[in-house]
Amino acid sequence: MTQENTHERDLGLDEDLMAYVDGRLPEDKMAEIEARLARDPEARAATASWRHHDNLIRQMAKDADDLPVNMQIAALERELAAKLKARKRRAFVMGPALGRIAASVLIFTAGWGAHGLFGSASQLRGAEYPQFVTATMTGHQLIQQASMQQAEFQSDEMEAALDWMSAQMQQKIDSPKLERLGYTVETARLLSTSEGPLAVFHYRNEQGDQVSVSVSPHAPDQSDYKLRVVRMDSDSMAYWTDAGLDYSIIGPVDVGTITTLAAAVRE
Amino acid sequence: MTLKAEVTQHTASLRRYALVLTRDATAADDLVQETLVKAIDKADTWQPGTSLRPWLFRIMHNTHISDLRRTKTRSDAAPDLPEPVVPDHQHTQLELKQVLEALDQLPEAQRKPIILIALREMSYAEAARALDVPLGTFMSRLGRGREALRQIVSGISKGKLSVLKRKGNI
Numbered sequence: 001m002t003q004e005n006t007h008e009r010d011l012g013l014d015e016d017l018m019a020y021v022d023g024r025l026p027e028d029k030m031a032e033i034e035a036r037l038a039r040d041p042e043a044r045a046a047t048a049s050w051r052h053h054d055n056l057i058r059q060m061a062k063d064a065d066d067l068p069v070n071m072q073i074a075a076l077e078r079e080l081a082a083k084l085k086a087r088k089r090r091a092f093v094m095g096p097a098l099g100r101i102a103a104s105v106l107i108f109t110a111g112w113g114a115h116g117l118f119g120s121a122s123q124l125r126g127a128e129y130p131q132f133v134t135a136t137m138t139g140h141q142l143i144q145q146a147s148m149q150q151a152e153f154q155s156d157e158m159e160a161a162l163d164w165m166s167a168q169m170q171q172k173i174d175s176p177k178l179e180r181l182g183y184t185v186e187t188a189r190l191l192s193t194s195e196g197p198l199a200v201f202h203y204r205n206e207q208g209d210q211v212s213v214s215v216s217p218h219a220p221d222q223s224d225y226k227l228r229v230v231r232m233d234s235d236s237m238a239y240w241t242d243a244g245l246d247y248s249i250i251g252p253v254d255v256g257t258i259t260t261l262a263a264a265v266r267e
Numbered sequence: 268m269t270l271k272a273e274v275t276q277h278t279a280s281l282r283r284y285a286l287v288l289t290r291d292a293t294a295a296d297d298l299v300q301e302t303l304v305k306a307i308d309k310a311d312t313w314q315p316g317t318s319l320r321p322w323l324f325r326i327m328h329n330t331h332i333s334d335l336r337r338t339k340t341r342s343d344a345a346p347d348l349p350e351p352v353v354p355d356h357q358h359t360q361l362e363l364k365q366v367l368e369a370l371d372q373l374p375e376a377q378r379k380p381i382i383l384i385a386l387r388e389m390s391y392a393e394a395a396r397a398l399d400v401p402l403g404t405f406m407s408r409l410g411r412g413r414e415a416l417r418q419i420v421s422g423i424s425k426g427k428l429s430v431l432k433r434k435g436n437i
Contacts, residue, residue: 012410012411012413013407018413022387024391046413046417049421050416050417052362053413053417053420054381055385056363057287057381058387060286060367061283061286062283064285064295065282065283067282067286067292067296072300073299073303076300076307077274077275077303080274080306081269081274083307084310084313084319087310087311087313088315
């Protein structure tokens, strides 16, 4: 290989020069690269050519914007958007946490009184269970109520998530704080349900157990819910009202653990 | 932005990319349509929460590869391809023609990264995902491709210059 070829190869593999040409060079490196280009005519010529060729290609590509509207493409766009929207909703409903919860709630809704209750079973038997609990848990009910996901936040966005959720609910929302019990928050979602906004936090511990916590404004015409803990097949659930907010928590743990988790959220 | 608006925006990008790939408005729209039909069929493979653009470009990339394999069009049809859309300035027109000729001489693996990045609509990482290659491979192909393009264009320019000189026009 000649020295010239070696030099050519090096220029083509220089990611700083690439980033410079593409306008993606960090500010703090700009002066360094510009100084290098000032004393390296070959690199200067190469970057000028790369940029010029890009401009020519982009210029040609932009001619596509002047092409006549294609009605078939427009129809396909609409069809694709509808499919993707359905996909988005289905992915949410059948997401890892809610999918499991939806399965659990079938047992929950069908056999409320049949399962052993932790706490005041006699009060619950035959009673209407709270709307917010159902909205949290059932995928099918979310659809029936035309529930829509307004936003999803990742674990590193919790501060922004809480601020935004508080603004949406017009009430201060605090983190469920399950970290001290070995759970790590994975995502937080805000849903818009027919009953109002509903925040859902998804947690997971080292064993892979997923726990979901929901928070929603308490309906002013309803009385507050005292803490209740319910066992449903392999899952347990707790729900209660506190300071104008309805809470529920569900996970594949025993009733003692779900009570501990609920206590952590309530603190 | 609604999903519909997002799809419309990305379709416009697909059309630009397709026009450079095919050099023909009808062929470009055919490629876009074929891509959208496949995207509709594969809608369940899109992961909500991830960017739609690389997913769509990836489908177009695979569709274009299939088309090339099926028809071997690019080299066979090249003589029949119409002239590129003509910019106002004649010199620019000549330069564009040279660049497109040079692009045609590059392997597909280098040609597409150059075009995708020239469009300035995707990050390096997104473009790499669109072409289904690791980022390092993508950057290497982009860099090598750009350098090869420069050398070819330079050779074409020198060749045309020497022809003009031989004819006594300069």
